[in-house]
Amino acid sequence: xxxxxxxxxxxxxxxxxxxxxxxxxxxxxxxxxxxxxxxxxxxxxxxxxxxxxxxxxxxxxxxxxxxxxxxxxxxxxxxxxxxxxxxxxxxxxxxxxxxxxxxxxxxxxxxxxxxxxxxxxxxxxxxxxxxxxxxxxxxxxxxxxxxxxxxxxxxxxxxxxxxxxxxxxxxxxxxxxxxxxxxxxxxxxxxxxxxxxxxxxxxxxxxxxxxxxxxxxxxxxxxxxxxxxxxxxxxxxxxxxxxxxxxxxxxxxxxxxxxxxxxxxxxxxxxxxxxxxxxxxxxxxxxxxxxxxxxxxxxxxxxxxxxxxxxxxxxxxxxxxxxxxxxxxxxxxx
Numbered sequence: 001x002x003x004x005x006x007x008x009x010x011x012x013x014x015x016x017x018x019x020x021x022x023x024x025x026x027x028x029x030x031x032x033x034x035x036x037x038x039x040x041x042x043x044x045x046x047x048x049x050x051x052x053x054x055x056x057x058x059x060x061x062x063x064x065x066x067x068x069x070x071x072x073x074x075x076x077x078x079x080x081x082x083x084x085x086x087x088x089x090x091x092x093x094x095x096x097x098x099x100x101x102x103x104x105x106x107x108x109x110x111x112x113x114x115x116x117x118x119x120x121x122x123x124x125x126x127x128x129x130x131x132x133x134x135x136x137x138x139x140x141x142x143x144x145x146x147x148x149x150x151x152x153x154x155x156x157x158x159x160x161x162x163x164x165x166x167x168x169x170x171x172x173x174x175x176x177x178x179x180x181x182x183x184x185x186x187x188x189x190x191x192x193x194x195x196x197x198x199x200x201x202x203x204x205x206x207x208x209x210x211x212x213x214x215x216x217x218x219x220x221x222x223x224x225x226x227x228x229x230x231x232x233x234x235x236x237x238x239x240x241x242x243x244x245x246x247x248x249x250x251x252x253x254x255x256x257x258x259x260x261x262x263x264x265x266x267x268x269x270x271x272x273x274x275x276x277x278x279x280x281x282x283x284x285x286x287x288x289x290x291x292x293x294x295x296x297x298x299x300x301x302x303x304x305x306x307x308x309x310x311x312x313x314x315x316x317x318x319x320x321x322x323x324x325x326x327x328x329x330x331x332x333x334x
Contacts, residue, residue, distance in 0.1 A: 019041045022199060047269075091113050172193035173299075174298050180300065199211070
């Protein structure tokens with residue numbers, strides 16, 4: 001396997017399944033067409049017909065393989081069944097136990113299983129149940145963060161743990177440019193998974209104001225202020241917006257359920273109210289007080305200077321990484 005490719009994809013670049021619906025068909029297809037692995041995000045409720053529709057919409061935009069991300073903390077059995085019936089290339093799993101039964105079921109359908117883990121224990125379980133690759137998420141990551149360790153310490157330990165099992169390890173958390181990509185490769189990863197960098201693309205289904213804030217702000221914070229009722233015990237990394245800075249010391253007893261409604265949105269075809277402190281990021285259908293809504297972002301958001309087409313993100317990253325390896329790390333320079 002070359003230093004670039006993973007799981008049969010041209011490049012070792014994965015676009016994270018940004019939720020709840022930010023990684024839609026347009027973004028996933030753009031990444032797939034550029035040679036990366038794009039991941040749709042399944043709804044956080046059972047909606048198998050809708051999942052099939054998402055997959056089919058994506059297939060109209062690309063003839064390349066792609067995957068779907070499922071959060072195991074929410075109802076998902078019917079959605080997973082739909083994903084396997086559609087025979088997408090990859091089933092990506094997060095926030096829950098990846099069982100041997102599920103892996104066997106996926107393999108029988110010809111689908112590869114790639115869990116995202118945040119600890120050595122989770123990685124051990126993934127290896128034992130026979131997954132096809134492992135995404136290792138560092139605490140630098142944006143959105144919901146499952147582990148406590150930084151990527152630079154956790155990643156090589158998982159690489160050592162995998163040893164000669166032949167399971168590619170993919171690095172996630174705070175990677176936005178070629179330097180991060182090459183650093184991950186040096187630590188033993190076979191590829192990288194990026195969320196925030198793909199959030200800041202033309203094709204991402206984030207509200208234009210949210211995208212602008214990614215360029216405007218450069219600080220993030222690890223917190224549990226948003227979505228406490230809906231997803232308890234799920235800390236997350238957010239942009240330090242003025243709203244967040246005003247409320248970040250919210251008392252532990254408070255959550256979104258008794259808060260005022262600050263907006264409305266349509267997520268995966270369902271109309272929803274957004275209350276203050278909800279964990280729902282604004283998409284283009286969102287109306288109301290956008291500035292007061294949660295905006296997830298990884299620690300390296302300050303390195304993102306412009307909103308680009310997703311295909312260009314993949315192309316630039318690969319070219320810059322190759323250049324960096326040849327120019328900076330040739331034997332004479334060490």
